[in-house]
Amino acid sequence: MKLVGGVARCCNCVQDRTECRVNTRAIIQGRTSVKAGRVTARAPTGTSCLRCNMSLHRLCDLPRTADLWEKVNAKRAMLATEKTKAEAEKKSAEVEEKKVASGSKQKSTEELGAAGRLK
Ligand SMILES: [Zn+2]
């Protein structure tokens, strides 16, 4: 846990003029996994400050996690769009004929494009 001050604090702590303690290791780990493409629709665990996490149970908008939130929100929006689309497709499919629709999604692995050429 690291004590941050001034503008580095999250909004809730700035507002309440309290100490803002953040788990920098969790934030670094969260950022690493986001960079590796493992973006979830929720903020990586431990990226909220201690107060938001333990007593406020609010979203913690630390300036240093703003980039993570961008990714999380984008992912969330994408999932919401996918869900709406899937539901619409499901409905029309149900009208046409009752197919067995499985909800399983295949995980697509990203290929590194540049590694194709041999020396
Ligand atoms: Zn805080």
Ligand SMILES: [Zn+2]
């Ligand atoms: Zn906070």
